[in-house]
Amino acid sequence: MRRRIAMVAAVTALMGAGGAVAASPAVAGPRCATGNHCVFWGSIDTARHSYFDTDRDFSNDTFNQSNGTNGGYGQTVNNNVYSASNSSSSGYESHFYDTVGGTGFLFCLNPGDYVDTAGTDRPGTTNGDPLPASLRDRASALVLRGTTSVDCY
Known part of the structure; x- marks a missing residue:
């Protein structure tokens, strides 16, 4: 009987942990479709390239999505x-x-x-600031990582 209770408790704990590890809700940055990581040729209103996964070589990518203005469209991302x-x-x-x-x-x-180069603030480390020159x-290259201790924008 104790073994059965322990097994039920273990399964219940695992089920609870599984719920706690479920995917986070989508958090959308501007001008970038949900689930993607986007880079822009100029401000976030210029040509864009979207990544869904890690890409360790931008040299074969181009800004291939129009995004308000066409500045940079067709240019290499690298x-x-x-x-x-x-x-x-x-x-x-x-x-x-x-x-x-x-x-x-x-x-x-x-x-x-x-980070938006057209931002009105001085370059810094706050969301929406321009990327420092x-x-x-x-x-x-872009590498996707789970939550880290690195100080990000």
Whole structure:
């Protein structure tokens, strides 16, 4: 009997834990479809490229989606990212890197957050701020990560 009670308790605990690990609700960043991580040629109103998963090589990607204005449409994404938006539907952070392959960390975005070069604030680390000039035109890779201890926008 004790064994049966212990088994029921264990199954109940696992079921409860399973509910706690369920996917987070979608958090949409601006100008980026739910579930995607988007990069922009200029401000978030210019040409866009959307990623659903990690991409360690931007050199074969182009800004292929019109987004208000067509500035940058058809340009290569590699080393041309000025703005970015995270619309993760699973709680993933967007981590951007300086080199193809995903080394040389540049910056990251929390779900629902964005950096916009056309922002009116000074470059900083607050959601919606412009990406600092020293980080523009450098992103070559995107790695999606679960919640980390890295300070993201």
